[in-house]
Amino acid sequence: MNKDDFNEKDILKLLNYVESNGNYKDEMDIRLDDFRKRQLRKKLMKNIVDKNSKKKYKIAAVACIILISICFTVPTFAKNIPVINSIIQNLKDKEGIDGDYKKYSKQLENSATDNGITLKVKEIICDDNTLEVAYTLTSKDDIRDLVDMSRRKKNAMPLFLGTYLKINGQFSPASGSGGTGKYLDKHTYLSYDDINISDKNLSNTFNINLDVKEIYGVKGSWKLDFNVSREDISRKTAVFEPNTFAKLPEEDINIRKVSISPIGTYILGDGKFTKKESNSDLPVYWFIFDDKGRQIIEYSMMQKSDDGNVFQFNRNLARLNYIPRYLTVIPYQLEISKIHGGNLKPIDGKYPIEIIQSKVGKLVIKEIVSEGNKTIVKYTAEGLVPYSQARELYIKDDKKNVITPKAEINEVKRSNSNSVDYTLEFPMLDKNKMYFIGSTSFFDNINIRNDLKFRID
Template identity: 35%
Template structure:
C-alpha cells in the first residue's frame, strides 16, 4: 500500500465521520444539525493524516484505506467527544473555542487545545476536565460540571477550582473563569489563570484536588500534563520598554506578546507615593483602552497585578489581534469609584470574600417599538439602537457605538426589566464593522415595558493627555 493511498481527502474524512457512532447508547451525529466548523475540519484532517502516518511507520496494521479511515475516525471522535456529556453540548474540542466566540474574541483556541478528557464522579456530581492549553504565563482549561440534582447559581463557586489547582507544585496566580448552563443539571466553562513559569520546563504538571463541589463535600482529583511548546512557538514577542508617566505612578510597558489566542501586555511600575501598596483600595484603579494600527479597539479579556510597598508588576490581556499590527495605541481610563461603596465581608475557610455594591449613573429609554433611537453616554459618546426583533425563540438587539472607545461603550448596553438576563456572555461584534454589535436575550414580551439602558460613564475618565503608542518591532 503506497503513501498516496493513505492520504485521505477532506471530503472522505468528513463523510466517514458523519456515519460514525460513538456508542450505541448515544445519539448519532446528525450531519445536518451538527455541521463541522471550518476550524474543526482542519484539525480533524491534520490529526487523522498524522495518525495514519504513525500507523504506517510502525507497520502494525495492514488494512485498506477505507478500513483505516473508519478505525481512525473512531479514534478522532473519541478524542473530540466526552462520553459524559448531554447531547445538546457542543463537541468537546470546541469548548474553549465556543466560549471565546461567546465573548466575541478572535482567539484560535481549537487549533492549540490538548485533550485531557478525565472525569470523576462523587455524590452524584461528575466533574470533567475536557481540555487544556498553556503558554509561558497562563494555564487554561475547559471543564464540565454535571449533577443528578439541579445546579443552583448560589452553589456554583468557580473560585473553588482556582483555590485547589496547582501547576508544577505551586498555586495559581490571578485569573478568572467563565461559562454557561447547558440545562438545569449541566454547566460548562473555562478557567484562565497565571502561574509561576519556569524556563526549564516545557510541560506543566497540573494537579486539581477538589474537596467540595456545589456545596457537597467529596473527592474530585485530577492529574495531567500540558505542553506549552506549540502555543509559544506560534507566538511573537516584542520587547517594548515604553515608559508611561501617569498622575500617581510610572509604568514601563515591558513587552507585548501576540499569540494565536490573545494579545498580552506585560508591565512593571512604581508608585509616586512610596507608601502606597497594590492592595490599597484608596489607590487609583485603571482600565486600559487599546487600539490596533487600524483604529479597532481590542476587546479586553482580563488583567492581573501584584506587588509590595511602592512597586508592582502586572499583565493585561485582550483579544487576538488581527494579524501583526505595527503599533498599539493605549489610553488609560480611571475608575473614579464613589466613596460610599458598601463592602460586605464574609469569612469562609479562612478566606475573605469581598462584595462591592456600586451605583453607576445610567440613562434609559422604554422600548416602544420605534427605531432607531439614541442613548447618550455623556462625554464618551452614544449608542444608536438600530432594531430589536424576536426570531428563533430569542430577542436580538442590534446597535452601533459612536465615540471615543466603541467596544468599551458597546459593552455598557443592557436591557432592564423584571427577570431579564443576557443569554450570551457578552456583546458580539460584527467582524467587518467593528463598531456594530449584537446582543441576544431569551424571548421577551416587549409589550411589558422593558427599557434599553446604558452607562453615562460619569464614574470614568479617559486620560487622553496620557495616551501613548507601543511600537511593535522585532
C-alpha cells in the same frame, strides 16, 4: 442615583473606595439583575488584587467576598455543545471571547473519583501566558446540590484548579479565574479555568500534576496527571520587549512584555507606587488601541504586590489578527461625583434612535425586531471605544425594571472583529407595554486623560 441603576462597572470601580466597618448588611444592598450578576462574578474574580497592596487598587477583602457570594449564579443546562468540537472554544464563544481555541486545544480523558464525585479533565490549551483547563464534575446525586450556591454547603468556595497546581513535580500555585459553567445534565457540570502561568518560565513541554483537596466544600483527594505541549501555538506567537515607561498618577510603570498569540494578547509589566497615601488621586484605567486606532477589548487585569510598593500586572486582551507596529494607551479615571442615571429614550417604532454617550460618542439604534421568542436590537456604536460603548446599552420597562438580555452572558455580538455594527438579544418584549432604551451613565462618569496617553512601541 438609584441603587437599581448601578451597573457592574460602577460597582467594580466603587470597590476601590470600600472601607470596612463590619456593617455589611446595608452596604451590600445592591440589587442586580441576573446578567449583571454573571458579569460581575467573573470580573470580580479577575480583578481581586493582592491584599498587601497599600495603594488605590486594593479592594477590601471582606467586601469582595460578600459581593462574590451574592453574585455567583446558577448555571443553566447546556444546549448544543458539540461533543467533537472544542469545549473551550464553545464556552468562550458563548462568552464573546475571541480566539482560535479549536485549532490548538488538546482533548483528554483524565479522571479521578473520591467521595462520590468524579473530576475529569476534558481539554487543555496553553500559550505563554495562560493554561486553560476544561473539566467536568460528575455525581450520582444531583450536581446542583454541589455547585449551585443556593443549594450547596455553606461557605463552600468554587473549585479553582490553579490552587492545586504542580508543574514538573514542583508545587506551583497560580492565580486566575473560572469560566462560566454549564450543567450538561442532572449529574454533570462542565466548566473551565484560566490559570495564569506568565511568571513560570516554562519550556514548551511540561508536566502538570493536580492533587485537588476540596471540591465545593467536599474534602477528598482527586489526583490527575497530564502533559502539556504548546509548541504549535508558540510558533504562531509573537513576543516583544518594548521596555516602555509611563508616569501615571501615584505610580510609575514599565511595559516589559507584549505577547500576541492565537488565543489572546497580553501586556505584562511592573511598577512602583510613588505616593504613600492611597486617596490622593482617582484610580486609573486604560483604553487600549492598535496602530489603526481601533479599540482592543480588555477582558481582565491581574495585579499583585509582595511588599505593597512594587507591583506586577498582566492585562489580558482580545486576540489580534495581525502584528501592529505599536499600541496606544489612553488612561481614564472614574469621577464619583458625577454618577447619575443613564440616558433613556422611548421605543416607539421610529428609527434611528440616537443615544448620546457624553463626549465619547453615541449609539444609533437602527432597528428593533421580534423573531420567534426574542427581540433583537440592531445598532451601531460610533466614537472613541465602540465595543465598550456598545456594551452599555440596556432596556427598561415602564416600571423601571431592567430587561435581562436573552444571552447567557451579556455580550453584544459584532458582525466581525473590526465592525461597529452590533446586535443584542432580549426576551420577547410585550407589545402592549412601553419600553425605553438607552445607555448607562458610565461615560458620563469618566474623565479621559489624553494628557497621560502613551505608546507601546
